Amino acid sequence: MANLTLVQAINLALIQEMERDERVLILGEDVGLNGGVFRVTEGLHKRFGDKRVVDTPLAESGIIGTSIGLAMAGLRPVPEIQFEGFLGPAYDQICSHAARMRTRTRGAMTVPLTIRIPVGGGIHAPELHSDSPESIYIHQPGLKVVMPSSPYDAKGLLISAIRDPDPVMFFEPKRIYRAFREEVPEDEYTLPLGKARVVCEGNEMTIVSWGASVVQCMHAIERGGRSIELIDLRTLYPFDMDAVEASVKKTGRCVIVHEAPKTCGFGAEIAARIMERCFLYLESPVQRVAGFDTIMPYYKLELDYMPDADRIARAIEETAAY
Amino acid sequence: MPIKSAFTTTIDHVSILDANANFDEKLGSGLIPDADLVRLYEHMCVCRHLDEVAFKLQRSGRMGTFPQNMGQEATSMGAAYALDKTDWLVPCYRENAGLFWRGLPMEMILLHWMGDERGNAIPRELYCMPLAIPIGTQMLHATGLAWAAKYRGEKRLACTFFGDGATSEGDFHEAMNFAANLDIPVIFFCQNNFWAISVPGKIQCSAPTVAQRAVAYGMDTIQCDGNDIFSVVYCVRKAAALAREKGRPFFIEAVTYRLGDHTTADDARRYRDQAEVDAWKTRDPIIRIRKFLTTRGLWDDTKEAALAGRAERDVAAAVERAESIAPPSRDDFFNNMFATIPPDLALQRDTMQTHGIGQDPSQIDGAVIELPAKTSH
Numbered sequence: 001m002a003n004l005t006l007v008q009a010i011n012l013a014l015i016q017e018m019e020r021d022e023r024v025l026i027l028g029e030d031v032g033l034n035g036g037v038f039r040v041t042e043g044l045h046k047r048f049g050d051k052r053v054v055d056t057p058l059a060e061s062g063i064i065g066t067s068i069g070l071a072m073a074g075l076r077p078v079p080e081i082q083f084e085g086f087l088g089p090a091y092d093q094i095c096s097h098a099a100r101m102r103t104r105t106r107g108a109m110t111v112p113l114t115i116r117i118p119v120g121g122g123i124h125a126p127e128l129h130s131d132s133p134e135s136i137y138i139h140q141p142g143l144k145v146v147m148p149s150s151p152y153d154a155k156g157l158l159i160s161a162i163r164d165p166d167p168v169m170f171f172e173p174k175r176i177y178r179a180f181r182e183e184v185p186e187d188e189y190t191l192p193l194g195k196a197r198v199v200c201e202g203n204e205m206t207i208v209s210w211g212a213s214v215v216q217c218m219h220a221i222e223r224g225g226r227s228i229e230l231i232d233l234r235t236l237y238p239f240d241m242d243a244v245e246a247s248v249k250k251t252g253r254c255v256i257v258h259e260a261p262k263t264c265g266f267g268a269e270i271a272a273r274i275m276e277r278c279f280l281y282l283e284s285p286v287q288r289v290a291g292f293d294t295i296m297p298y299y300k301l302e303l304d305y306m307p308d309a310d311r312i313a314r315a316i317e318e319t320a321a322y
Numbered sequence: 323m324p325i326k327s328a329f330t331t332t333i334d335h336v337s338i339l340d341a342n343a344n345f346d347e348k349l350g351s352g353l354i355p356d357a358d359l360v361r362l363y364e365h366m367c368v369c370r371h372l373d374e375v376a377f378k379l380q381r382s383g384r385m386g387t388f389p390q391n392m393g394q395e396a397t398s399m400g401a402a403y404a405l406d407k408t409d410w411l412v413p414c415y416r417e418n419a420g421l422f423w424r425g426l427p428m429e430m431i432l433l434h435w436m437g438d439e440r441g442n443a444i445p446r447e448l449y450c451m452p453l454a455i456p457i458g459t460q461m462l463h464a465t466g467l468a469w470a471a472k473y474r475g476e477k478r479l480a481c482t483f484f485g486d487g488a489t490s491e492g493d494f495h496e497a498m499n500f501a502a503n504l505d506i507p508v509i510f511f512c513q514n515n516f517w518a519i520s521v522p523g524k525i526q527c528s529a530p531t532v533a534q535r536a537v538a539y540g541m542d543t544i545q546c547d548g549n550d551i552f553s554v555v556y557c558v559r560k561a562a563a564l565a566r567e568k569g570r571p572f573f574i575e576a577v578t579y580r581l582g583d584h585t586t587a588d589d590a591r592r593y594r595d596q597a598e599v600d601a602w603k604t605r606d607p608i609i610r611i612r613k614f615l616t617t618r619g620l621w622d623d624t625k626e627a628a629l630a631g632r633a634e635r636d637v638a639a640a641v642e643r644a645e646s647i648a649p650p651s652r653d654d655f656f657n658n659m660f661a662t663i664p665p666d667l668a669l670q671r672d673t674m675q676t677h678g679i680g681q682d683p684s685q686i687d688g689a690v691i692e693l694p695a696k697t698s699h
Contacts, residue, residue, distance in 0.1 A: 062496030069466015
């Protein structure tokens with residue numbers, strides 16, 4: 001075991017998958033000599049050389065479009081998009097091609113591709129470096145979407161993503177890249193995509209969250225006084241509705257927390273599924289604590305935009321009092 | 323200090339068999355053996371006949387929108403002939419001739435335009451990508467496919483086709499830049515047919531040639547008469563040699579013309595002069611090979627009549643195969659979303675005919691309401 005940050009856990013996962021499988025290669029902007037702007041690929045260029053860790057031209061559609069070709073030819077590219085705000089130029093290749101190639105060719109062509117993307121706010125970054133666009137990609141059929149909230153989960157989920165035969169959007173919450181350390185096995189291990197983690201058990205209320213917001217939920221719960229079950233979805237597509245259903249049927253109350261804007265955020269889907277499956281068990285309306293339907297503000301106001309322990313604690317009290 | 327020239331270049335233009343059947347012996351002799359030329363001619367004629375049949379199928383409601391290839395058969399045909407059978411062909415949607423030469427069954431193209439994805443399930447050993455419907459996106463895939471070959475130390479290259487309109491797309495420039503800067507063996511094959519639906523080439527590119535776009539990427543480039551299969555074969559061989567020996571990309575601008583409408587949903591009379599179309603009809607790639615073969619005693623009216631009969635039979639048989647395929651199952655579109663269908667998606671599939679998505683039927687009193695199938699043919 002080693003005591004690792006989320007960045008170090010991802011770096012270790014990449015090294016182990018590249019050692020294990022010659023087909024795995026990394027490409028993107030500044031991922032080579034520089035080791036990535038967040039140092040996630042630190043040391044990989046030296047270790048594996050410029051054939052397997054490739055500094056590409058500065059062009060996101062090019063990075064993803066060529067990765068699709070590499071993947072269709074049978075390799076396992078792991079491209080990095082430097083910040084989630086730069087996904088825009090790659091959107092067409094991701095949604096029009098990576099997501100559709102298997103079904104377009106009725107299985108003759110597949111795209112085993114893992115796109116790594118730092119995501120979310122809270123690091124005092126410039127514009128378009130702090131957004132939470134995961135719902136856009138959850139809504140696109142044909143993609144798997146993952147967002148870990150801890151070093152242990154990040155390593156196991158990334159290894160699963162790289163070995164997955166279909167395209168995976170692997171969002172890395174940059175706010176918790178180095179926020180805390182956790183014991184992470186040095187040996188390789190996988191965590192199944194599509195399975196949630198019960199962070200803490202409780203019987204009074206369920207909180208569903210993912211990514212960096214999970215940490216804010218834990219802070220709110222630690223304020224004490226209530227028995228709360230916290231579910232970290234970890235994978236957003238396919239998502240573990242069974243875990244949510246079992247918990248909500250037990251507690252009868254649910255708060256969903258995410259950084260992305262509220263309208264059409266993934267919380268809306270979870271709430272609708274709770275209506276389908278748990279209607280007669282509910283003691284209160286499902287409540288969401290989310291980002292607002294605004295442009296993510298520059299960093300002076302980012303903490304007023306993002307759900308924090310205060311807002312989550314308020315939602316807990318309101319839901320309990322309903 | 324005097325101002326010096328930083329860089330100068332020229333763009334070569336290749337023409338070997340012109341519209342009047344004048345033949346450049348120096349460049350052209352031995353380029354395509356007679357027997358091969360006869361076979362290429364026959365394939366082009368079958369492809370042309372398929373265009374005519376497909377048009378009628380669309381007009382009679384037996385097929386959806388179809389883009390005719392008429393006038394552009396020599397481009398992809400020449401390329402497919404000049405390449406190895408294990409080089410990737412990454413088409414746009416007007417490369418039927420080259421795909422058929424490679425061995426793609428005609429009914430797969432028909433199935434595609436009949437609204438059936440099974441037409442895209444191309445056997446791996448043909449090294450053909452399916453038709454690309456959006457413009458220009460496939461050039462990046464070709465670059466990735468060729469990159470993978472380089473990664474594995476294979477001599478395989480990729481040849482990707484696109485029109486003049488596609489050279490306005492960002493993905494075109496990104497693909498050219500990746501291939502040139504990362505030494506990826508891709509042949510970028512531009513079919514400059516002067517029209518992107520109704521928009522003329524000058525709105526896509528104000529330089530005198532499309533070929534010179536490659537110069538800015540440090541890529542070798544050439545322009546040729548795309549209605550002359552000899553020129554196409556000459557240029558593609560040159561490009562393939564560079565790609566295989568040096569791992570470098572190459573750009574080819576094949577000057578051609580779309581004799582038909584953009585697709586069956588288009589009416590080109592709205593935006594272009596008949597005189598222009600008539601002038602290009604005299605430069606038809608099929609007519610000039612027939613003249614050439616006839617002059618050399620390799621072709622005659624008897625052979626032409628036999629070929630017409632065979633084209634009719636082959637295309638009719640392909641139409642028959644495409645139309646007689648069993649309809650897909652109602653839930654077919656669920657089954658290739660992922661290697662393994664996620665449980666929730668399986669639930670959507672399994673309940674699509676019986677009850678609302680995701681509902682637990684035990685929660686509802688009353689009968690299951692079955693819905694009728696809506697598959698269109």
